[in-house]
Amino acid sequence: MAPSQPRQPLAEASIRIDSHLDGSHERSLAEDVLDGLTRPFKELPPKHFYDARGAELFDRICELPEYYPTRAERAILEQSADELSTLTNAVELVELGSGTAAKTRVLLDALDAAGTLERYIPVDVTESMVRDCAEALAQEYPGLRVHGVIGDFERHLDRVPPATGPRIVAFLGGTIGNFPPGSRRRVLRQIARLLGPADHLLMGTDLVKDPRVLEAAYDDAQGVTANFNRNVLRVINRELQADFDPEDFDHVALFDPHNEWIEMRLRARREHTTLVRDLDLPVHFDAGEELRTEISAKFTPERLQGDLAAAGLELVRWLTDPDELFALSLSRLSSR
C-alpha cells in the first residue's frame, strides 16, 4: 500500500456479520403463534419480544431500580473477570443472546488486559443489536475481530464459527431461565457441543429469593416491563398482519412457588376476537383469559448442577454477588 493511501478503518476491516434468519424468523413466529395461540392455555416463547423496540425496552428494564439482576451480574463480573480470564486463557468470546453486550465489556477488558483476546462472536436474534454491537466493539477494542451471527440460538448454533483457541461461551442475563426444565437441558446440550476440552461456559442465573423482590423486578412502578410484555403483540401485528390492541391486555407477573419461576402473562381486559390475517387465524380471548409470554426460572446451586450434569458439563466456579441475588457459573465438559 502506498504510504499516502489512507488506511482502511479497522472497524470495517475486522467485522463480519452472518445472518441466518432471512424469513425463517417470520416462519418461526408464524409457527409459534399458530401453535401457542390455539392451545387451551395460550402461550408464546419470549424470543419474540425482541424487535428493535423490544430490545430498547429491555435495556430500559436493566436500568430500573427494581431490576436487580443486571446490577448483580455486573458486580460479579467486575469482581471475577480477572480470575475468569486466568482460568480460561480465552482468545475468543462467543456470546449467546448478546443484546447490547453492556456487561460483556467487563470480561472483554480483562481478556484484553491479559493479552489473549482476539475475537468476539455475538449471537442474537435481533439484527440491529448484532450489527450495532459489532460496530461499537470493533471501535472500542482496536485489533478485535468481531464475527456477528444473526440467528436463533435454539436453531443456529451449528453456524457459530469453529474455535481458533480456548474460548468462553457466555450466556448472560439469566436467559437460560426462560426455558422450562426439559427444554433447558436440551439447549444446554446444544451449547455444550460448542465446547472443546479447553473451553468454558459462563452462564448467568437468577437465584431463588423472596417472591416480593422477584415480582417487583418483573412489575416495575414505571410500567416499562408492562410495555415490554405488550410488545410481543405489536410484533405479531406487524409481522403477521394481526389487529391486537395492546391496551386490551393487563400485564401480570407472578412467582410460581412450586416451579420456582416467575411467569409473565397478558390478561385480556374484555372478551374479544383478534384476526391474525397472514395465518387466517381468529384468536378468541374470554375476559380475564391469560396468555403466558415468559417464564423466568430461578435457581439454586443444586438445580444448576443437575442441569449442567444432564448436559455433560461440570461446574468449575460458582460466583455470586455479596447479597446472593444472582450467580455466574463457569463450567466445562465433564471429565467423566
Ligand SMILES: C[S@@+](CC[C@H](N)C(=O)[O-])C[C@H]1O[C@@H](n2cnc3c(N)ncnc32)[C@H](O)[C@@H]1O
Ligand atoms: C434477557 S436479554 C439478555 C441480554 C444480555 N445478554 C444481557 O445479559 O443483558 C435476552 C437476549 O437474548 C436474545 N434472544 C432471546 N431469544 C433468543 C434466541 N432464541 N436466539 C438468539 N437470541 C435470542 C434477545 O434478542 C436479547 O438480546
